[in-house]
Amino acid sequence: MRTFSLLKGMPVYSRNGELLGEVCDICIGEEGKVTDLLLQVKGIIGKKLRLPVSSISSYGEDGIMVEDLDRHSKYQETEGEYTMHHGQSLSRKAAMTPDGEQLGLLDDVYFLEKEGKIVGYELTDGFFSDITEGKRVIRTLEPPNIGKDAIILSAMNQRGGQIHDEMPELSKQGPW
Known part of the structure; x- marks a missing residue:
């Protein structure tokens, strides 16, 4: 990954x-x-x-x-x-759930090397929030709905974002 x-x-x-x-x-x-x-x-x-x-x-x-x-x-x-940065850029685009909850701003993607499948999205709430709370990684198996102003993610699991959470990246367990 x-x-x-x-x-x-x-x-x-x-x-x-x-x-x-x-x-x-x-x-x-x-x-x-x-x-x-x-x-x-x-x-x-x-x-x-x-x-x-x-x-x-x-x-x-x-x-x-x-x-x-x-x-x-x-x-x-x-x-x-x-x-992420050229053309139709996704970097810093708002990430939302299908229920309308804002998850943060897209900062990075996790993908499988061989097939290119994206399995996680790293989100930020800003510099100070990243320092105090850490970044969040949303794991999803479904492709996102990418719109003009936001990315809609079906979040199946969330890692990070907590002070006590030492794992800011995805677990290697899963169906992939």
């Missing part, structure tokens, strides 16, 4: 040792899956590449390895696709 915040800035290499770029964002489809990584390519004109999650052969602590170089393409915004 990975989070976007752990991938951001990580270098991506081909199997022959060529640096393709650094992760700068993720693309999230309407079905609630991470479909692609966005790479910032070094150069005079910094361009962004879209790299499908399915083309990644391994995630390491210091870099990501790609098997198939032919699978990347130039990044363009796509209708019905979201990112």
